[in-house]
Amino acid sequence: MPATDADPWTAMQDHCAVALSVSRDLLARLESGAEATELVPLLQKEQHAVEGVRSGIAQFGGRLPADGAAKRDEVASHLTELLRLDGLSRDLLARRGVRLRGPRFSGRTVRGTRPHGTQQKGA
Structure with a gap:
């Protein structure tokens, strides 16, 4: 797992790299x-790495480091690939009758939309 004493961008890049590696392994x-007994530990490891990425994103609050554009673009490409792999894995799991808790991400953010399965009050 990524070192905790690294700068935030490096730590987030490390979490992304771990998540990508595990996601690729999971998909394969x-x-x-x-079998499920082989998949569950990978899903848990992937979740832990993604939580590290989320934490890193929250820590930045929109701030960029000195070489921010390059690092931002690298992390963005990792996140795009993670979303693609997530979609493929979820499709394969769904074909096997497995449903995962949590939102499914399409790779796009659409303003005014709600997570799958939620409704506005009074709807």
């Missing part, structure tokens, strides 16, 4: 028909 195992 799903494609090969792995």
Whole structure:
């Protein structure tokens, strides 16, 4: 797992790298028909890495480091790839009858939309 004493961008890049690695492994195992006992630990490891990424994003609050554009773009490309892998994995899990808790991300943010399964009051 990423070192905690690294600067925030480096720590977030490390969390992204771990999440990408685990996501790729998870997808490969799903494609090969792995059993749930093999998948659950990978899903948990992936979740832990993604929580590190979320924490890093919250820590920045929109601030960029000195070489911020390059690091931001690198992290953004990692996040885009994570969203793509998430979609593929969820589709494979759904075909097997497995439903994951939590929102499904399309890779796009649309203003005014709500997470899947929530309604406005009075609707």
